[in-house]
Amino acid sequence: DVKVTQSSRYLVKRTGEKVFLECVQDMDHENMFWYRQDPGLGLRLIYFSYDVKMKEKGDIPEGYSVSREKKERFSLILESASTNQTSMYLCASSPSRRGGRAIATQYFGPGTRLTVL
Amino acid sequence: AQSVTQLGSHVSVSEGALVLLRCNYSSSVPPYLFWYVQYPNQGLQLLLKYTTGATLVKGINGFEAEFKKSETSFHLTKPSAHMSDAAEYFCAVSFSGNTGKLIFGQGTTLQVKP
Numbered sequence: 001d002v003k004v005t006q007s008s009r010y011l012v013k014r015t016g017e018k019v020f021l022e023c024v025q026d027m028d029h030e031n032m033f034w035y036r037q038d039p040g041l042g043l044r045l046i047y048f049s050y051d052v053k054m055k056e057k058g059d060i061p062e063g064y065s066v067s068r069e070k071k072e073r074f075s076l077i078l079e080s081a082s083t084n085q086t087s088m089y090l091c092a093s094s095p096s097r098r099g100g101r102a103i104a105t106q107y108f109g110p111g112t113r114l115t116v117l
Numbered sequence: 118a119q120s121v122t123q124l125g126s127h128v129s130v131s132e133g134a135l136v137l138l139r140c141n142y143s144s145s146v147p148p149y150l151f152w153y154v155q156y157p158n159q160g161l162q163l164l165l166k167y168t169t170g171a172t173l174v175k176g177i178n179g180f181e182a183e184f185k186k187s188e189t190s191f192h193l194t195k196p197s198a199h200m201s202d203a204a205e206y207f208c209a210v211s212f213s214g215n216t217g218k219l220i221f222g223q224g225t226t227l228q229v230k231p
Contacts, residue, residue, distance in 0.1 A: 004160070031217060040126060042207060042221040043161075058218075090160060094217050104217040105151075108160035 003027070004109035006091055012115045019078040021112050023091030030096040032074035033106065034058075034066065037088040049074055050096065081116045088113050119144045121210050123222035131230050136180075136195040138225050140208030143189065148210040150191040151219065152182055155205045164206075167191065178202070203229045 007022035023032065031050050035043040035058075045058030047066040055066050063085060067075045074093075078085055089112045094104040124139040142148055149168050153161040165176025172184040178201075182193045191208060208222040 009158075033218075035221075040223055042123075042223040043209075043219075044221075045218065048218065092161075096217075105163055105166060106217065106219060108153075108162070110158075110160045 004091055004093055004107050006089075006109040006112050008112050009110060010113050010115075012117065013078075013081050014117050015082060017078075017081050017116075019081050019114065019116075021076040021078075021089055021091075021114070023074045023076070023093075023109055024072055025074075025093040025107070026072065027093065027095070027107070028071065029093035029107075030071070031094045031104070031106075032068065033092040033094075034064075034074065034076045035090045035092065036060070036085075037090055037111070043090060046076065081114075083116050086114060086116045119148070119210065119212055119220060121208055121220050121222040123206075123208050123225050125225055126223060127226045127228065129228040129230060130198045132200055133197050136193070136198045136202065136227065138193040138206050138208075138227065140182075140191045140193065140222055141189055142191065142208075142210045144210070144212060146212060147186060148212050149217075150182070150184060151209040151211070152176065152180070152191075152193050153207045153209060154178075155207065155224075157204070161207065164193070198227075198229045200229050200231065203227055 004025045033048040034046045049055045049068040065077045091109040092106040094106045151166045152164040167184045175181045209219040
């Protein structure tokens, strides 16, 4: 089974702190994604990466950055946490469609509930 | 712009009743379609997906969904609700190529009453 793990289930930080959220997948997937989940808004894509050291902005990248130095690890960074970044953060991974593979399913981690005070 | 709309943020059914969760998308090209379920304090789990071929798709836990191109819909159904079906359900679509980016609906919380 695909396993996507996230470094923390619950995290409490103070305004202005630098926050790192880590995500690791064990299935050699090329694509990795960071979402935030807020009630009534569904999941919104923050950033994604389709290869090591490659990244693309999603729909709501402001206030966030990412790092992908190794294929299995994708980090989300809040440079200076703010209260409006209090949310559930979900990481996902999927294989690429190279080689004629059908559309790839995304596999999700358990989420990190971040509270910024 | 491409988007996904789930009608009804909360749906309540009695145990044993039909479950119907609605999903409509807007797109000029046929998308790939997904339903995910999220149980409390967990990540998302794939229920089923439509890519090509048969428009009626069967998933896990007795759920199924039918892709209707003319109605741009992908509604999720289950003939008989069980208490364990209580969760949040997300419809998602993908239009892109290699990366498989998903656009999610707002989510529907399903409550099952005894």
